[in-house]
Amino acid sequence: xxxxxxxxxxxxxxxxxxxxxxxxxxxxxxxxxxxxxxxxxxxxxxxxxxxxxxxxxxxxxxxxxxxxxxxxxxxxxxxxxxxxxxxxxxxxxxxxxxxxxxxxxxxxxxxxxxxxxxxxxxxxxxxxxxxxxxxxxxxxxxxxxxxxxxxxxxxxxxxxxxxxxxxxxxxxxxxxxxxxxxxxxxxxxxxxxxxxxxxxxxxxxxxxxxxxxxxxxxxxxxxxxxxxxxxxxxxxxxxxxxxxxxxxxxxxxxxxxxxxxxxxxxxxxxxxxxxxxxxxxxxxxxxxxxxxxxxxxxxxxxxxxxxxxxxxxxxxxxxxxxxxxxxxxxxxxxxxxxxxxxxxxxxxx
Amino acid sequence: xxxxxxxxxxxxxxxxxxxxxxxxxxxxxxxxxxxxxxxxxxxxxxxxxxxxxxxxxxxxxxxxxxxxxxxxxxxxxxxxxxxxxxxxxxxxxxxxxxxxxxxxxxxxxxxxxxxxxxxxxxxxxxxxxxxxxxxxxxxxxxxxxxxxxxxxxxxxxxxxxxxxxxxxxxxxxxxxxxxxxxxxxxxxxxxxxxxxxxxxxxxxxxxxxxxxxxxxxxxxxxxxxxxxxxxxxxxxxxxxxxxxxxxxxxxxxxxxxxxxxxxxxxxxxxxxxxxxxxxxxxxxxxxxxxxxxxxxxxxxxxxxxxxxxxxxxxxxxxxxxxxxxxxxxxxxxxxxxxxxxxxxxxxxx
Numbered sequence: 001x002x003x004x005x006x007x008x009x010x011x012x013x014x015x016x017x018x019x020x021x022x023x024x025x026x027x028x029x030x031x032x033x034x035x036x037x038x039x040x041x042x043x044x045x046x047x048x049x050x051x052x053x054x055x056x057x058x059x060x061x062x063x064x065x066x067x068x069x070x071x072x073x074x075x076x077x078x079x080x081x082x083x084x085x086x087x088x089x090x091x092x093x094x095x096x097x098x099x100x101x102x103x104x105x106x107x108x109x110x111x112x113x114x115x116x117x118x119x120x121x122x123x124x125x126x127x128x129x130x131x132x133x134x135x136x137x138x139x140x141x142x143x144x145x146x147x148x149x150x151x152x153x154x155x156x157x158x159x160x161x162x163x164x165x166x167x168x169x170x171x172x173x174x175x176x177x178x179x180x181x182x183x184x185x186x187x188x189x190x191x192x193x194x195x196x197x198x199x200x201x202x203x204x205x206x207x208x209x210x211x212x213x214x215x216x217x218x219x220x221x222x223x224x225x226x227x228x229x230x231x232x233x234x235x236x237x238x239x240x241x242x243x244x245x246x247x248x249x250x251x252x253x254x255x256x257x258x259x260x261x262x263x264x265x266x267x268x269x270x271x272x273x274x275x276x277x278x279x280x281x282x283x284x285x286x287x288x289x290x291x292x293x294x295x296x297x298x299x300x301x302x303x304x305x306x307x308x309x310x311x312x313x314x315x316x317x318x319x320x321x322x323x324x325x326x327x328x329x330x331x332x333x334x335x336x337x338x339x340x341x342x343x344x345x346x347x348x349x
Numbered sequence: 350x351x352x353x354x355x356x357x358x359x360x361x362x363x364x365x366x367x368x369x370x371x372x373x374x375x376x377x378x379x380x381x382x383x384x385x386x387x388x389x390x391x392x393x394x395x396x397x398x399x400x401x402x403x404x405x406x407x408x409x410x411x412x413x414x415x416x417x418x419x420x421x422x423x424x425x426x427x428x429x430x431x432x433x434x435x436x437x438x439x440x441x442x443x444x445x446x447x448x449x450x451x452x453x454x455x456x457x458x459x460x461x462x463x464x465x466x467x468x469x470x471x472x473x474x475x476x477x478x479x480x481x482x483x484x485x486x487x488x489x490x491x492x493x494x495x496x497x498x499x500x501x502x503x504x505x506x507x508x509x510x511x512x513x514x515x516x517x518x519x520x521x522x523x524x525x526x527x528x529x530x531x532x533x534x535x536x537x538x539x540x541x542x543x544x545x546x547x548x549x550x551x552x553x554x555x556x557x558x559x560x561x562x563x564x565x566x567x568x569x570x571x572x573x574x575x576x577x578x579x580x581x582x583x584x585x586x587x588x589x590x591x592x593x594x595x596x597x598x599x600x601x602x603x604x605x606x607x608x609x610x611x612x613x614x615x616x617x618x619x620x621x622x623x624x625x626x627x628x629x630x631x632x633x634x635x636x637x638x639x640x641x642x643x644x645x646x647x648x649x650x651x652x653x654x655x656x657x658x659x660x661x662x663x664x665x666x667x668x669x670x671x672x673x674x675x676x677x678x679x680x681x682x683x684x685x686x687x688x689x690x691x692x693x694x695x696x697x698x
Contacts, residue, residue, distance in 0.1 A: 019517050020447040020456045021689040026428060027389075027460040029382035030468055031650040036375050038475040067481030070642075071652040071663065078646035079375060098369040107369050111376040119379055120472055126387040126464075132416030168368050289423075297427035301380040303420040314420065340370040 035075050037115035040108045044076070045091055045099035052088040104226065107167055109160030116157070121308050128307050135308045149215060159219055163194035166254050169285050170195035172338035173252070174202040177283060177346070185250035186211050188240060188272075192223040193233060195254055200232045207232045211246055213239060240268060245275040252283045257321075258302065261312030269328045269347075276349045282330065284321055287341040291319045298341035321345040379468075384424050386464035389457045393425070394440055394448035401437040453575060456516055458509030465506070470657050477656050484657045498564060508568050512543035515603050518634050519544035521687035522601070523551040526632060526695070534599035535560050537589060537621075541572040542582060544603055549581045556581045560595055562588060589617060594624040601632045606670075607651065610661030618677045618696075625698045631679065633670055636690040640668045647690035670694040 039045070047053065047061045059069035073089050076082040081099075083090045091100070098107045117136065124135035149155050173195065183206060187196045190210030200206055210220050214237040224233045236246050241264075245251060251272045257265050272282045289299040299315050306313035318335035322345060325333045330347035337343045388394070396402065396410040408418035422438050425431040430448075432439045440449070447456045466485065473484035498504050522544065532555060536545045539559030549555055559569050563586040573582045585595050590613075594600060600621045606614050621631045638648040648664050655662035667684035671694060674682045679696035686692045 018443060018446060019688055020443065020513075021517065022429065023385070023443060023447055023456070024459065024514065024689070025647070026382055026430070027385050027463055028467075028647075028650075030379040030463075030471060031654065032646060033375055033378035033382065034471045034474050035650060035653060036372070038478060040376075041475050042478065064478050065481030067663075068478050068653060068656040071649050071656070072478055074638075074642040075646060075649035075653060077643045078649050080371065081375070084643060094367060094369065094372060097367060098372055107372070110373065114376055114379075115475075118377075120469075122379060122383045123469055123472070125383050126390050129387060129391065129413050129417050129421055132414030164369075165373065168370065293419075293423040294426045294433065297381060297424060298374070298377075300420050300424035300427050301377075301384060304384060304417060304424060305380065307417040307420070314416075339368055340373070 032075070032079050034115075034119065035072065036079065036081060037111050037119065039072070039076055039081065040099060040111045041115050043101065044073075044082075045095045045108075046101040048082070048089060048091045049096060049100035049102065052085070052090040054088055058089055105167075107164030109157060110162075110164035113157055113161035118305065118308070122305075125304070125308065128304075132307070134311055149213065152215075155215065156219060159191040159216065162191040162255065163223075166191075166194045167198070168340060169254065169338040169342035169344070170198040172342070173283060173285065173344060174198045176336060176338065177250075177281075177344070179203045179206055179250075182206065182249035182281070184208065184248040185252060186236070186246045186248040186275075187252045187254070188245060188268075189253065189256040190220060190235075191216065193220045193235075194223075195252060196233050197224060197227050197229060200229055201227070209234050209236050209246055209248065211236050211238055211240070213237065240271065245271045247275045247277075248280070249277065250281050250283065251275060252285075254283075254285045257284055258286050258306055258315045259310050259313040261314075264312070266324060266328060269324055273329045273347075273349055278349055280349050282325070282347040282349075283344050284347070285338060285342055285344040286315060288321070288335070288343040288345070289315055289317045291317045293317065296341055302341075318343060318345055322347075381424070381428050383464075383468065384421065385428065385430060386460055386468065388421070388425055388430065389448060389460045390464050392450065393422075393431075394444045394457075395450040397431070397438060397440045398445060398449035398451065401434070401439040403437055407438055454516075456513030458506060459511075459513035462506055462510035467654065467657070471654075474653070474657065477653075481656070483660055498562065504564065505568060508540040508565065511540040511604065512572070515540075515543045516547070517689060518603065518687040518691035518693070519547040521691070522632060522634065522693060523547045525685060525687065526599075526630075526693070528552045528555055528599075531555065531598035531630070533557065533597040534601060535585070535595045535597040535624075536601045536603070537594060537617075538602065538605040539569060539584075540565065542569045542584075543572075544601060545582050546573060546576050546578060549578055550576070558583050558585050558595055558597065560585050560587055560589070562586065589620065594620045596624045596626075597629070598626065599630050599632065600624060601634075603632075603634045606633055607635050607655055607664045608659050608662040610663075613661070615673060615677060618673055622678045622696075622698055627698055629698050631674070631696040631698075632693050633696070634687060634691055634693040635664060637670070637684070637692040637694070638664055638666045640666045642666065645690055651690075667692060667694055671696075 042062045044062055055070050077084045081095050083092055097105050121136050128135045186209040188211050190212045193210045196208040196210050217235050217237055220235045224230055287299040287302045290296045303315035322333040325347040330349055333347040335343055335345050391411045393411055404419050426433045430444050432441055446454050470485050477484045535558040537560050539561045542559045545557040545559050566584050566586055569584045573579055636648040636651045639645045652664035671682040674696040679698055682696040684692055684694050
């Protein structure tokens with residue numbers, strides 16, 4: 001049997017150099033993914049933030065049965081989520097910062113939500129693709145958000161998840177956007193206030209508002225108080241379908257537009273242009289799909305997540321968004337990469 | 350905010366250079382995984398084996414609703430599973446060989462099984478870790494295999510899945526093992542006969558047997574006949590818990606030992622040593638865990654899959670297996686890497 005790539009590709013004997021390894025790795029990739037999600041659910045990283053533990057100590061602390069404990073913890077080592085030295089497990093630098101529930105830098109909320117809601121809902125992806133209908137708790141009803149917001153515990157988990165996914169781009173926006181030119185901003189659909197917090201931490205001259213549904217107010221205020229920023233950040237209750245947006249020098253919409261259909265997206269962009277002064281800016285940030293729609297797998301999969309989670313939402317490219325901004329009256333716009341899969345589109349009125 | 354790695358790692362403000370990107374990518378990795386599984390279920394690659402198609406043509410052929418079709422197909426492009434040129438989608442070299450259902454090289458059975466059974470069962474991973482109990486269809490009863498084998502359609506899917514996962518290492522074993530020293534072999538737990546087929550295709554002097562439960566015989570014979578190999582490969586019905594193993598120069602056990610607990614593993618190894626002549630060889634192949642249990646994530650996750658799927662199964666290292674072989678009477682043994690996550694342990698009597 002030859003070993004030269006591309007020589008024998010007859011279908012009966014797949015060539016040794018053309019292997020299905022990548023196919024199998026992606027197809028069974030949910031194993032590693034679900035292992036990390038379960039480890040967050042079981043508090044592995046929060047326990048290890050206290051110090052290194054043996055297999056038996058960690059299993060006892062986290063309530064893991066002896067049968068799978070060693071494979072489970074060693075799989076987390078192989079996935080780069082834990083260290084192991086001399087038989088004792090410890091957090092990696094990243095897992096210690098981001099997955100210890102007792103630290104304000106915890107971003108595990110997004111993984112808790114992925115574990116409890118998205119993983120089972122994505123089990124119906126095929127049905128979603130066949131029907132074009134969302135597959136979440138509100139399956140068969142009109143609006144996923146009503147269902148999501150009706151359960152206070154589910155709402156807290158969701159809002160904390162949104163902070164988890166927004167914190168890295170929020171930190172990048174605090175650094176990359178020209179805040180020195182502006183005094184005030186409003187974050188539309190602010191959730192806990194992850195972005196406003198990062199912006200005012202980095203820029204002492206700026207004050208901001210979080211805009212969201214009334215039910216979100218106490219959750220926002222808890223979060224902002226935990227940073228001692230209540231003098232520079234306030235909450236304005238409202239509904240961006242029924243009310244105008246609050247006026248400010250800068251308006252931010254992070255992971256908001258992708259929740260809605262095209263008509264709703266255009267309505268939100270129109271409201272933003274109305275609420276800005278001449279020279280004011282709208283910052284839209286998302287896991288933007290690359291303009292050629294072939295590189296940012298995460299952005300494309302996020303759009304499928306919107307298929308699963310919302311009646312009409314979808315993700316889009318930077319070029320799509322610049323086109324919409326032009327239509328509603330922004331005079332210029334540009335796209336800038338933030339971090340990981342996230343980029344921002346800035347529209348100037 | 351500084352941009353130098355490792356300088357500001359205080360927990361309140363995660364440093365820009367220390368990002369949770371890898372955590373999020375692994376935690377949401379089930380998105381890409383499930384997207385590939387659904388694409389196999391919808392026959393995307395089988396349709397495209399006929400020739401390139403536009404988005405609309407492919408969506409119509411596969412029964413995909415317009416809402417998600419373009420994101421779905423472009424996500425498969427970004428995952429490296431499809432090509433796209435001038436608005437037309439086509440299979441990659443690998444997906445054309447391995448994911449077209451009409452080719453004998455199809456290995457999608459393992460992904461069909463992952464989609465219909467493993468994905469939902471892994472949703473109970475946390476419960477499996479807490480209790481040490483399997484979480485498959487037989488949850489609460491004694492033996493996953495009885496349940497699996499009781500439904501003929503489920504059995505065919507399972508056996509075809511086993512061929513999918515065994516074909517690449519089987520091809521490597523046909524090439525790497527010194528078959529010139531031996532005349533006969535038996536493949537224990539042969540399923541469709543994926544390994545025996547590859548061995549006799551590569552070595553004209555060798556004849557072999559597939560050994561498995563009686564219900565497997567027609568499925569084995571269909572597969573072997575499709576290669577015209579019925580004169581050199583026969584089926585022997587039996588139960589490796591109740592019967593001795595058939596005698597042969599070489600015995601093969603691929604992805605068999607990991608299904609069983611330690612006592613059952615030792616019993617199977619003992620039966621193998623009894624069935625071999627002096628100088629005969631046992632080949633055990635699995636996604637062996639590396640001896641240091643920190644590199645082969647796939648092998649460790651496969652062991653968690655055994656937690657989900659079986660009452661007592663687990664994967665193991667090459668050193669573990671060599672130790673067991675010595676205990677039951679093999680005079681020497683060695684480990685050799687095959688392909689991807691798979692390695693073989695060869696024991697010589």
